[in-house]
Amino acid sequence: MDPIRNPYAPGAGQRPPELAGRDEQLAQFDVVLERVSRGRPERSMVLTGLRGVGKTVLLNALRSAAVRKRWGTGKLEARPDQGLRRPLSSALHQAIRELGHPQQDDVDHVLGVLKAFAQREAGPAAKLAEKWNPGIDVVARKGRADSGDIEIDLVELFTDIGGLAADVGKGIAVFIDEMQDLGPDDISALCAACHEISQSGLPVIVVGAGLPHLPAVLSASKSYSERLFRYQRIDRLSRDAADAALSRPADDEDAAYTDEALEAMYAATGGYPYFIQAYGKEVWDLAPRSPITADDVKVAAPAAEAELAVGFFGSRYERATPGEREYLRAMADVAVDMAATGQGRIDDIGSVATADVAIQLGKKPQSLSPARDALLKKGLIYSAERGLIAFTVPHFGRYLLDHA
Ligand SMILES: Nc1ncnc2c1ncn2[C@@H]1O[C@H](COP(=O)(O)OP(=O)(O)O)[C@@H](O)[C@H]1O
Numbered sequence: 178m179d180p181i182r183n184p185y186a187p188g189a190g191q192r193p194p195e196l197a198g199r200d201e202q203l204a205q206f207d208v209v210l211e212r213v214s215r216g217r218p219e220r221s222m223v224l225t226g227l228r229g230v231g232k233t234v235l236l237n238a239l240r241s242a243a244v245r246k247r248w249g250t251g252k253l254e255a256r257p258d259q260g261l262r263r264p265l266s267s268a269l270h271q272a273i274r275e276l277g278h279p280q281q282d283d284v285d286h287v288l289g290v291l292k293a294f295a296q297r298e299a300g301p302a303a304k305l306a307e308k309w310n311p312g313i314d315v316v317a318r319k320g321r322a323d324s325g326d327i328e329i330d331l332v333e334l335f336t337d338i339g340g341l342a343a344d345v346g347k348g349i350a351v352f353i354d355e356m357q358d359l360g361p362d363d364i365s366a367l368c369a370a371c372h373e374i375s376q377s378g379l380p381v382i383v384v385g386a387g388l389p390h391l392p393a394v395l396s397a398s399k400s401y402s403e404r405l406f407r408y409q410r411i412d413r414l415s416r417d418a419a420d421a422a423l424s425r426p427a428d429d430e431d432a433a434y435t436d437e438a439l440e441a442m443y444a445a446t447g448g449y450p451y452f453i454q455a456y457g458k459e460v461w462d463l464a465p466r467s468p469i470t471a472d473d474v475k476v477a478a479p480a481a482e483a484e485l486a487v488g489f490f491g492s493r494y495e496r497a498t499p500g501e502r503e504y505l506r507a508m509a510d511v512a513v514d515m516a517a518t519g520q521g522r523i524d525d526i527g528s529v530a531t532a533d534v535a536i537q538l539g540k541k542p543q544s545l546s547p548a549r550d551a552l553l554k555k556g557l558i559y560s561a562e563r564g565l566i567a568f569t570v571p572h573f574g575r576y577l578l579d580h581a
């Protein structure tokens with residue numbers, strides 16, 4: 178069919194033509210926005226899930242919802258080894274501008290505090306040239322949010338920004354993607370600041386997204402984090418939602434799927450959003466005409482799998498060193514053994530024990546810690562529980578067994 182009219186959008190963070198199966202989260206977030214802007218106590222939201230399930234696009238959709246309510250919003254993507262100050266300053270700068278507060282003096286005052294917060298990263302004695310210029314066009318206000326203790330500074334900063342938003346009856350929302358990659362000090366400061374701000378009823382929220390172990394990271398940092406955030410597990414789509422993700426965009430282009438085609442698509446994709454987009458794209462291009470049939474799906478499957486092997490799996494696999502690849506492969510082998518003995522399912526690899534991986538490789542567990550830690554840091558595996566690890570990428574085990 179006409180590739181120019183192909184509606185599907187495989188790719189990290191690519192907005193899907195139909196955001197299927199997320200109505201519950203969107204509705205709940207509307208409640209959060211309303212309650213917070215009225216100064217009512219409310220937990221913010223944190224989205225968790227494997228790679229490719231649609232956390233980033235949902236986070237973006239939540240941001241759009243906040244923008245529609247005229248909130249000030251900003252977004253950042255956490256990176257390992259990067260401090261929170263700079264990216265957060267940029268995000269908050271944007272949020273303040275979006276707020277459209279009418280009193281320029283008040284705005285400039287808070288921007289001055291934000292600038293001092295941003296520049297504190299270089300250290301108090303830093304020369305002007307060493308200081309990062311956050312592009313904020315006011316004089317930095319010394320003495321607030323620039324103590325160097327990120328927790329104290331965040332509380333002060335959020336308090337001032339929250340006051341600005343409260344003036345105009347709106348709120349500020351900061352969206353943090355890949356939140357598990359924040360450093361421990363930043364995580365803990367962020368939780369403390371959210372805690373503090375929610376107690377004072379100021380309309381500032383932090384909305385996060387990250388890998389499945391993010392709740393564990395947050396609660397290890399502050400035990401009260403469960404009361405700050407409502408965790409929303411983002412997962413594969415139900416059959417109905419997966420059908421909608423494929424059919425509605427097709428319908429907009431006057432095309433359709435047969436029931437058997439939709440069934441074949443669900444079998445192939447397991448309902449994982451990234452796979453749905455990748456298959457949708459290939460099947461559309463290769464199908465001779467509408468309606469798309471189960472046969473078309475069969476014909477297109479190798480191309481879709483090849484595309485995924487490169488774009489989704491391969492790009493991640495390439496980040497691993499030879500030793501780390503061996504470790505990944507051993508994880509997949511252990512999972513197969515578990516499936517064979519009825520302890521797990523190969524298709525949806527749950528956690529495997531690090532001790533079993535060591536046995537599989539015939540090595541001492543300690544000698545494998547560097548490889549495991551590097552894989553954790555690269556975000557290829559995660560550990561939700563001590564002694565257990567799992568792939569962050571769905572179907573990664575199957576990919577490894579076929580390709581590695
Ligand atoms: N609810 C959804 N319905 C249909 N497609 C989706 C949905 N959520 C995500 N996608 C698609 O899945 C892919 C991965 O989305 P992304 O947000 O990058 O996932 P994550 O951040 O969890 O890794 C993208 O191609 C996106 O268009």
Ligand SMILES: [Mg+2]
Nearest residue numbers: 189190232233
């Ligand atoms: Mg993402």
